[in-house]
Amino acid sequence: MSANFFYTIEVIANGLMTGVMYSLVALGFVLIFKASGVFNYAQGVMALFAAMTLVGIQSGQVPFAHLINVIFGTHLDKFGWEVPTFIAIILALLVMIGFAFIVERYILKHLVNQDPIILFMATIGLAYFMEGFGDLMWGSEIKKLDVGLPQGGNVWLESATAGWADGFYGFYLDNLDMWATAIAIVLVASLIAFSNYTKTGRALRAVADDNQAALSVGISLRTIWVIVWSLAGFVALVAGIMWGAKSGVQFSLSLIALKALPVLMLGGFTSIPGAIVGGMIIGVGEKLFEFAIGPYIGGATENWFAYVLALLFLVFRPQGLFGEKIIERV
Amino acid sequence: MKLTKLATFAVTAVMAASPVLADLVFPALSYRTGPYAANGIPFADGYADYFTLVNERDGGIGGLPAQVLECETGYNTEKGVECYESTKGEGALVYQPLSTGITYQLIPKATADGIPIHSMGYGRTSAANGDVFGNVFNYPANYWNGASIAINHLLEINGGDLSGKSISLVYHNSAYGKEPIRTLEVLSEKHGYDLTLQPVDHPGQEQKSQWLQIRRERPDYVIMWGWGVMNTVAIQEAVNIRFPMENFIGIWWSGSENDVIPAGVGANGYKSLTFHGVGDGYPVYDDIQKYVVDTGKTAGAGDQIGTVIYNRGMYAAMLAVEAVKTAQAIHGVADITPAMMRDGMEALEMSEEKMASLGLPNFGPAFSVSCENHGGPGLGAVAQWDAEAGSWNMISEYGPSDMDVIQALIDDDSAAYAAENNIESQCN
CATH class of the missing domain: 3.40.50.2300 (Response regulator)
Structure with a gap:
C-alpha cells in the first residue's frame, strides 16, 4: 500500500481525536441546553475561567493581586507555595460549583419563565462579565498549564509503523489527544450513567422533558439548575485543561466555543452521545477535506467546512443526528 | 442647588481629564x-x-x-x-x-x-x-523587509545557496498573514528554493492539518507569520512533531515570551526576527x-x-x-x-x-x-530563544534586506x- 493510503488513515485518526476535543466543549452546551433550554453563550469563557483558576491555584497566585496592589500600594504576586495538581483540580472544581450557585442566585432565579432568548442574552452578558472578571482575578498574561499529561507525538507508534510504505514516516498521534479521548470516553460514560441511574440524574431528565411537570412532583428547579451548571463547569474545566495544555491558558481559549457550534448543529443540542459523534464527524470531515481538497483551493478550509457540513446535515435532520424532534401542536 | 453642584463637578472633572493645551x-x-x-x-x-x-x-x-x-x-x-x-x-x-x-x-x-x-x-x-x-x-x-531578512538569514547559514531547499510559510489567513507571500515568491525565483504555503484560520487554536502536512513534506525551514494564540499553538505543534526549532523562524510578531513559554523546553532554539534589542540589559x-x-x-x-x-x-x-x-x-x-x-x-x-x-x-x-x-x-536581526535561561538572545547584527526586490x-x-x-x- 502507498504512503498516501497510510497518511489518509493518519489524517482520519487525528481527525477523530481532534473531534473529541471539540466534543469536550460541546458537552457543556448540551448539559445546560438539555436541562433548561438555554444556549449558554458563556460556555467557552467558562472553560477559560476554569483553566485560569486551575493554573492560578496550582502556581499559588494571589487572586486580584494587581487590583490589590493598585489600591493598597502592595507588591503581591504569589503566595510562595505550589499546590499539587490533583488538589488544584479539586479546588478549581469547587470554584466552578461556587460559580454555579452565583449564576443561579443572581441570574437564573430572576429569569424564571422568561423566553429562551432572554436567558440566552443573559449568558452573553455573563460571558463578557467573566472575561473581565477572569483577567482581573488572575491577570491576562499567557500561562503554561501542566497537569502532568504527556504531550507530543507518540514515539513508539511512530517508530513501530515507520517504513510501512516508501516515504511513510510512521503514524503520528499526539499523546495528549489520546489522553483527551480516553478522558472524554470516561466523562461521557459517567454523565450517561449519572443521567440514567441516579435519582438526581432522573430528576434532571424530568426537568429537561417538562419543567412544569417536574415542579409539580416536587423537583426543585433551582437545585437542578445549580447541579447542571456545576456539571457544565466541570466539563468546562476538563475542556480548559485539554485545550489549555495545547495552547497555554490565554483569552483565545474562550473562542473554542466556535468549534463546538457545528458539532452541536450536527449532533443535536440535547444528546450527550450526539456531542461525541458530532464532534468526531466534524473532526474527521474537516481534516479529510483539508487533506484532500484543501491544497487545490488555497487551504484553511477547516473553519468553514465544519459549518458547511453541519448545514448539510441540518437540511435533512434539523434536530441534528441525535436531537429530539420538536413537535409543536397548534 | 444640587444640580448646579453636580454640573460644576462635571465640568471640573471634564477639564481635569482633558490635556492641558x-x-x-x-x-x-x-x-x-x-x-x-x-x-x-x-x-x-x-x-x-x-x-x-x-x-x-x-x-x-x-x-x-x-x-x-x-x-x-x-x-x-x-x-x-x-x-x-x-x-x-x-x-x-x-x-x-x-x-x-x-x-x-x-x-x-x-x-x-x-x-x-x-x-x-x-x-x-x-x-x-x-x-x-x-x-x-x-x-x-516593514513586513517585506522581514521576509527578506529571514531569507537572508537562511542564505547565511547555507553558505549563500538556497537552491533545492524547501521553505514552508505558516501564516495567519488574513491580510496581515498574506503580506510576505509576494516577497517570498519573488525571492524564491531569485534563490531557487521551493515555497509552500500553509494558511491557518483565525484564531489558530487548531493547526493539526497544517503540521501533519509539514511532517509529511519535511520542509527544510518553516517561516511563521502569526499572531496571538496561533504562535503558541504553532510552536507547540512544531515541538510535537519534533521539527528542528533552529529551522523555525517567526516574524517579529511571532517572537515574544508569550509565544514560546507555553511550549516549555521544547521551544529552545526557536528563532524570531526583530528590529530592536531584547532583554533589559x-x-x-x-x-x-x-x-x-x-x-x-x-x-x-x-x-x-x-x-x-x-x-x-x-x-x-x-x-x-x-x-x-x-x-x-x-x-x-x-x-x-x-x-x-x-x-x-x-x-x-x-x-x-x-x-x-x-x-x-x-x-x-x-x-x-x-x-x-x-x-x-529595512534592517533587521535574528534573535533566538534560550528556554533554560528564559530569554531571547540576539544571534545576528542588524542586517540589510533585499531592497532591489522590495523597492x-x-x-x-x-x-x-x-x-x-x-x-x-x-x-x-
Missing part, C-alpha cells in the same frame, strides 16, 4: 482586553512608561510634558477608528495604531486630518513610499527603574519591563520623542503641531551615538528617514494606490 499629546490605541491582550499590555506599558520617564527625568520634551491618551481598542478595527475620532481633537501629534487593520482604516482619515501615523513593523508595507503616503511612516522595518532600564518603577508611576503592573513587546512599545515611544525633538529644532518652537511632527518624523536621524546617549546603545538599527523613504533602510514591490503597490486615490507626488 501645552501638553504634547500622544494617543495610544492600546488593547489591554480581548484575545490579544497578552501582547497589547506590554506594548502599551512600554509606550507609556517611556513618556513618563521623559517627563520625570528630563522635564518633558523641550520643556513641555508629554501626555499619553490611552484608548482601548481590544484589537478591534471599528473600535480603533472610534478611538481615533475621539482623540484626534485633543492635539494628537502622532498615532501608533498597533494593528494592521486599524492602520488601513486610518491612512485616509489621518491623511485628511494632517496627523501622522507611525505603523512600526506593521500596517501597509508600501507606505514606506513617502512620495505617495506623505503622512504615514513605517520605519525602521540597557542603561535606560536603570532610569526606568529609578524614575518610573520606584516612584510607582508605571502604566501597568511593572512586571513586563524588558520583555520583547515592552521593548517594542518603549522603542516606538523613543522614536516619537526623537521625532518631536527634531520637529522642535526645525521649527524653533516647543509646542509643535501635527504637521510639524510630520516634518520631524521625515527628518528623523537615528545614529548609533544618539541611541547610546539615550541609554539604548545598539538597541535598534541606525537609520534616517527622508521624504521619499518613510520606511528606513520594486513597494513602488508597484504604492503607484497603484496613488492611481486609485488620485494622489500627486508629495516630494516634488
Whole structure:
C-alpha cells in the first residue's frame, strides 16, 4: 500500500481525536441546553475561567493581586507555595460549583419563565462579565498549564509503523489527544450513567422533558439548575485543561466555543452521545477535506467546512443526528 | 442647588481629564482586553512608561510634558477608528495604531486630518513610499523587509545557496498573514528554493492539518507569520512533531515570551526576527527603574519591563520623542503641531551615538528617514530563544534586506494606490 493510503488513515485518526476535543466543549452546551433550554453563550469563557483558576491555584497566585496592589500600594504576586495538581483540580472544581450557585442566585432565579432568548442574552452578558472578571482575578498574561499529561507525538507508534510504505514516516498521534479521548470516553460514560441511574440524574431528565411537570412532583428547579451548571463547569474545566495544555491558558481559549457550534448543529443540542459523534464527524470531515481538497483551493478550509457540513446535515435532520424532534401542536 | 453642584463637578472633572493645551499629546490605541491582550499590555506599558520617564527625568520634551491618551481598542478595527475620532481633537501629534487593520482604516482619515501615523513593523508595507503616503511612516522595518531578512538569514547559514531547499510559510489567513507571500515568491525565483504555503484560520487554536502536512513534506525551514494564540499553538505543534526549532523562524510578531513559554523546553532554539534589542540589559532600564518603577508611576503592573513587546512599545515611544525633538529644532518652537511632527518624523536621524546617549546603545538599527523613504533602510536581526535561561538572545547584527526586490514591490503597490486615490507626488 502507498504512503498516501497510510497518511489518509493518519489524517482520519487525528481527525477523530481532534473531534473529541471539540466534543469536550460541546458537552457543556448540551448539559445546560438539555436541562433548561438555554444556549449558554458563556460556555467557552467558562472553560477559560476554569483553566485560569486551575493554573492560578496550582502556581499559588494571589487572586486580584494587581487590583490589590493598585489600591493598597502592595507588591503581591504569589503566595510562595505550589499546590499539587490533583488538589488544584479539586479546588478549581469547587470554584466552578461556587460559580454555579452565583449564576443561579443572581441570574437564573430572576429569569424564571422568561423566553429562551432572554436567558440566552443573559449568558452573553455573563460571558463578557467573566472575561473581565477572569483577567482581573488572575491577570491576562499567557500561562503554561501542566497537569502532568504527556504531550507530543507518540514515539513508539511512530517508530513501530515507520517504513510501512516508501516515504511513510510512521503514524503520528499526539499523546495528549489520546489522553483527551480516553478522558472524554470516561466523562461521557459517567454523565450517561449519572443521567440514567441516579435519582438526581432522573430528576434532571424530568426537568429537561417538562419543567412544569417536574415542579409539580416536587423537583426543585433551582437545585437542578445549580447541579447542571456545576456539571457544565466541570466539563468546562476538563475542556480548559485539554485545550489549555495545547495552547497555554490565554483569552483565545474562550473562542473554542466556535468549534463546538457545528458539532452541536450536527449532533443535536440535547444528546450527550450526539456531542461525541458530532464532534468526531466534524473532526474527521474537516481534516479529510483539508487533506484532500484543501491544497487545490488555497487551504484553511477547516473553519468553514465544519459549518458547511453541519448545514448539510441540518437540511435533512434539523434536530441534528441525535436531537429530539420538536413537535409543536397548534 | 444640587444640580448646579453636580454640573460644576462635571465640568471640573471634564477639564481635569482633558490635556492641558501645552501638553504634547500622544494617543495610544492600546488593547489591554480581548484575545490579544497578552501582547497589547506590554506594548502599551512600554509606550507609556517611556513618556513618563521623559517627563520625570528630563522635564518633558523641550520643556513641555508629554501626555499619553490611552484608548482601548481590544484589537478591534471599528473600535480603533472610534478611538481615533475621539482623540484626534485633543492635539494628537502622532498615532501608533498597533494593528494592521486599524492602520488601513486610518491612512485616509489621518491623511485628511494632517496627523501622522507611525505603523512600526506593521500596517501597509508600501507606505514606506513617502512620495505617495506623505503622512504615514513605517520605519525602521516593514513586513517585506522581514521576509527578506529571514531569507537572508537562511542564505547565511547555507553558505549563500538556497537552491533545492524547501521553505514552508505558516501564516495567519488574513491580510496581515498574506503580506510576505509576494516577497517570498519573488525571492524564491531569485534563490531557487521551493515555497509552500500553509494558511491557518483565525484564531489558530487548531493547526493539526497544517503540521501533519509539514511532517509529511519535511520542509527544510518553516517561516511563521502569526499572531496571538496561533504562535503558541504553532510552536507547540512544531515541538510535537519534533521539527528542528533552529529551522523555525517567526516574524517579529511571532517572537515574544508569550509565544514560546507555553511550549516549555521544547521551544529552545526557536528563532524570531526583530528590529530592536531584547532583554533589559540597557542603561535606560536603570532610569526606568529609578524614575518610573520606584516612584510607582508605571502604566501597568511593572512586571513586563524588558520583555520583547515592552521593548517594542518603549522603542516606538523613543522614536516619537526623537521625532518631536527634531520637529522642535526645525521649527524653533516647543509646542509643535501635527504637521510639524510630520516634518520631524521625515527628518528623523537615528545614529548609533544618539541611541547610546539615550541609554539604548545598539538597541535598534541606525537609520534616517527622508521624504521619499518613510520606511528606513529595512534592517533587521535574528534573535533566538534560550528556554533554560528564559530569554531571547540576539544571534545576528542588524542586517540589510533585499531592497532591489522590495523597492520594486513597494513602488508597484504604492503607484497603484496613488492611481486609485488620485494622489500627486508629495516630494516634488
